[in-house]
Amino acid sequence: MLSPARTSSLGHVPDTRTLRNGAWRVVELITTPVIPADYLDVIAPLRNPTVLRARVEAVRRETPNAVTLELRPGRGWEPHEAGQYIRVGVDVDGVRLWRAYSVSSAAGRSDGKFTITVNAVAGGVVSSYLQSQAERGMILHLDLPTGDFTLPRPRPAKALFLTAGSGVTPVMGMLRSTLHEMPDVVVVHSAKTAEDVVFGAELRDLAAQGRIRLIERHTSADGRLKPADVEELVPDLFERETWACGPGTMLDDLQEHWADADAADRLHVERFRPTVLVAGDGGTVTFEKSGTVVDNPGSMSILEAGEAAGQLMKSGCRMGICFKCVVPMREGIVRDMRDGTITTATEVDGDSVLVQTCISAAAGPCRLGA
Incomplete structure (x- = not known):
């Protein structure tokens, strides 16, 4: 019997791998400038580890202005650490726009999925698009998780989380991942009204169970949260490791207050500074x-x-x-x-x-x- 990979007196019998590679090159020549891999990406968009994408598996409304997207990432994804963010690429009117969103789900989910929570921004093209157009099956582009707004090991014995608006998103990821490892947690959150508190029901349930001390501030009635307010609400705040995320003005005030108290090393902040870029020609x-x-x-x-x-x-x-x-x-x-x-x-x-x-x-x- 002749081996397909050997030469016999009847002549050379090509290796099946050689035939397959040759056929693939012919197909590439025929389909250029689009290559066969491009067609495979259309059929199976999550297969390519060098072009990271995710499929929207579910869409959940959190508040009238916030929506959570459950995403299944494709090959090449690396699990996030609680508190980190990812960049999401969305094609809007032929333009791919990238925005950073914190991961709001617990780290290390057994199903491999994760969530981001998008809060509507006035004039925000991407947030408005995802609010109105996101649906199951939509494909989004991704970058790998990044950011150092994370919790240390061992976990802090006393922790304080100061958030406003969508700033609660990374903190929610931390609580869902590590709350069982922290014995004393205070969460101070500011939103316009009680109905505008993202994850409000879950936070209030955690408070009812005695797992966190929750302090809500509603700016429509209480005004903007100031460092002096925090010091009154949490008398031992400088004894706590503190993580803060919210509007830039709030974070600036907090950093100044902590620095004045010689406690700057106990305050960790997360801020995003979007830059508006307008496309031109060259x-x-x-x-x-x-x-x-x-x-x-x-x-x-x-x-x-x-x-x-x-x-x-x-x-x-x-x-x-x-x-x-x-x-x-x-x-x-x-x-x-x-x-x-x-x-x-x-x-x-x-x-x-x-x-x-x-x-x-x-x-x-x-x-x-x-």
């Missing part, structure tokens, strides 16, 4: 490592513009297939030259936004970690 590209700054017209890829200026850059296929040209974008805005998709990055995003220089052109000022 822009300057700054290469961080060399300090080179080049003008990149919208009709030329970043790779070509960089090479023309003498910038050493990695490349491969130059068609957006091999991903050898990928670099981190620290901040800025680029346009995919194939389909016009816009990708943005702000200082908050850091290294998490990766761009392919061979198929991307600047759509405004950009700073690359290359």
Whole structure:
């Protein structure tokens, strides 16, 4: 009997792997510029570990202005730590917009899923879109979990959580994950009304069980929460490790108050500073490592513009297939030259936004970690 992988007197019998690889290359040639993997991504969008996505499994209304999305991440996902956030990419009117959302579910769920909770923002394109359009089966783009707004080990003996509005989201993830490990927890939360308290029913139930001490402040009746109010409500606050998340003005006041009490090391804050980026046609590209700054017209890829200026850059296929040209974008805005998709990055995003220089052109000022 002839082995299919050996040469006999009847001639060479090709290896089935060679035949399969050859057939795949033929299919790639036929379908270029779209490759077979692109079709597979349409059929099975969660299969590709290099392009991280998630499917919306459920949508739950928390308040009239807040909605929780239960997400099933695809291959390549790495579990989060309680308190961390992820960046979510949503395609709105042909533009991919990225926003950061804290994970609100407990860490390490056995089903592999997690949740984010989106609070409506006045004029917020992404939050408004998800509020009105999110539905089961929708595919979202993801980045891996990040952030250091987390709890230490061992857990604090006395903890205080100060939140306002959607700032309760990461704290809810912490409580759901680690409350059983913390013997003394105070939660002070500020919202416009009792009905506007995100996770209000769950927090009140935890308080009724004696697992937390919950203090609600409703700004429509009580006014904005100030550090002096917190000190009156929680007399031992400087004995507690404190985590605060909410509007920037509130966090600024708290940091100043803790610093004045020589307790700044006991206050941990989480703040997001979104930057509004408007897409144009071309822009300057700054290469961080060399300090080179080049003008990149919208009709030329970043790779070509960089090479023309003498910038050493990695490349491969130059068609957006091999991903050898990928670099981190620290901040800025680029346009995919194939389909016009816009990708943005702000200082908050850091290294998490990766761009392919061979198929991307600047759509405004950009700073690359290359």
